[in-house]
Amino acid sequence: xxxxVLIDDDRKNLDLLMFLLKEFCPEVEVIGSSDNFxxxxxxxxxxxxxxxxxxxxxxxxxxxxxxxxxxxxxxxIIFMSAYEKFALNAFKYTPINYLLKPLDIKELVASVQxxxxxxxxxxxxxxxxxxxxxxxxxxxxxxxxIIYFEGSNNSTTIYLDSExxxxxxxxxxxxxxxxxxxxxxxxxxxxxxxxxxxxxxxxVGSYYCTMSDGTNLTVSRRKQxxxxxxxxxx
Numbered sequence: 309x310x311x312x313v314l315i316d317d318d319r320k321n322l323d324l325l326m327f328l329l330k331e332f333c334p335e336v337e338v339i340g341s342s343d344n345f346x347x348x349x350x351x352x353x354x355x356x357x358x359x360x361x362x363x364x365x366x367x368x369x370x371x372x373x374x375x376x377x378x379x380x381x382x383x384x385i386i387f388m389s390a391y392e393k394f395a396l397n398a399f400k401y402t403p404i405n406y407l408l409k410p411l412d413i414k415e416l417v418a419s420v421q422x423x424x425x426x427x428x429x430x431x432x433x434x435x436x437x438x439x440x441x442x443x444x445x446x447x448x449x450x451x452x453x454i455i456y457f458e459g460s461n462n463s464t465t466i467y468l469d470s471e472x473x474x475x476x477x478x479x480x481x482x483x484x485x486x487x488x489x490x491x492x493x494x495x496x497x498x499x500x501x502x503x504x505x506x507x508x509x510x511x512v513g514s515y516y517c518t519m520s521d522g523t524n525l526t527v528s529r530r531k532q533x534x535x536x537x538x539x540x541x542x
Contacts, residue, residue, distance in 0.1 A: 310423060313355060314341040315348040315371070316363040316388065325361060325388075325411065332413055333420045345369040349377055357383050359423055364389040364398070375401055384423045395540040400504050402490050406540035438487075440466065440476050447474065451491060455519050457483055457500040469505065469520060493538055496528045509539065 312329070316322045322341050329336045339355050342348040345366045352360065352374075360383050362371040375381050385403040387394075388411070395406050404426075405419040438454070440447050455467045459480025466474040484494050494500045495517060505520040515527035515535070527535055 309337040310335050310359045310420070310427070311339050311355065311357045312336045312359040312361065313348075313351055313357040313383075314338060314361045315343075315351075315366070315374070316341075316361075317343050317345075317366045318363075319343050321363070321388075321409070328411065328413060328416060329420075332417050335424050336420060345374060348374055352378055352381075352383070358427065359384045359386065359404075359420075361386050361388060363387075364391070364394045372397060372401070384426065386419050386423075392541070396506070396509065399506075399539050402504075440474055441478070442474050442476055449474070451488070451502070452504065454492075454502045455505045455521055456502060456523070456525060459498050459500075467521065467523070471521070493535060495531050495535055496526055499525050501525065503538070506539075509535070509541070 314322055314325055316325070322343060326338055326341065329338060336359070339357060340351045342351050348366070360381075362374065362385055364371045364387055366374065371387060375385070381401070385401055387398045387403050387406045388409060389406070390409040392408065398406050404422050405415070407415055407419065436451060437448050438451050440449060449466070449468065453468045453470065455469055457480055458465045458467065462479055463475065463477050464480050464483060466476065468474070480494075480498070480500060484500055487500065491503055492500050493503055501517055501519065506517055507520055508518045510516045510518060514529070515532050516524045517527060518524050
């Protein structure tokens with residue numbers, strides 16, 4: 309069973325979500341709910357759930373601030389919102405899904421099944437570090453510090469948020485094979501981006517990713533739909 313907490317500032321929404329989970333998601337055990345930001349924080353810390361359904365707008369606060377307050381968050385997150393505009397920011401927290409209100413039952417069930425599958429496969433573990441051969445030494449870097457990878461023939465340059473660059477004789481395809489797909493996405497034959505370092509996705513003729521260092525990277529045409537789906541924008 310998935311020990312689950314529900315947080316939404318509208319009690320009617322909480323009651324409806326509880327009903328839908330009971331009717332259509334037998335794997336879910338609701339162990340608590342809250343319509344209050346501070347009480348929600350206390351509830352999560354006390355119960356340590358496997359799964360959190362989290363509204364983005366919580367009166368004067370946000371679900372993002374709630375997660376920042378209690379991090380690290382050792383639970384799967386499913387965001388809920390009446391607005392699409394928060395989807396890009398939501399992705400920084402590697403959620404299972406971003407559900408638009410009113411909730412769609414098929415989307416709700418599919419999201420829960422995704423959590424069940426990840427829990428079964430124990431694939432919620434995030435890769436925190438990466439060992440990279442640079443010259444005659446091996447450097448260990450935090451994956452959270454990586455902004456993007458740029459491939460060129462049989463080598464790759466790794467751009468870090470410390471304004472450092474690392475050059476290695478590994479292909480970008482090799483990195484694509486070992487990186488966590490929840491955090492990294494190949495947008496082009498030359499580029500793999502860290503989704504947590506993505507600031508905006510723009511369309512000016514073609515699609516471009518603006519990264520945290522201000523770099524604009526082209527998204528290939530065949531990757532555009534997949535990226536938008538990954539970011540819950542489609």
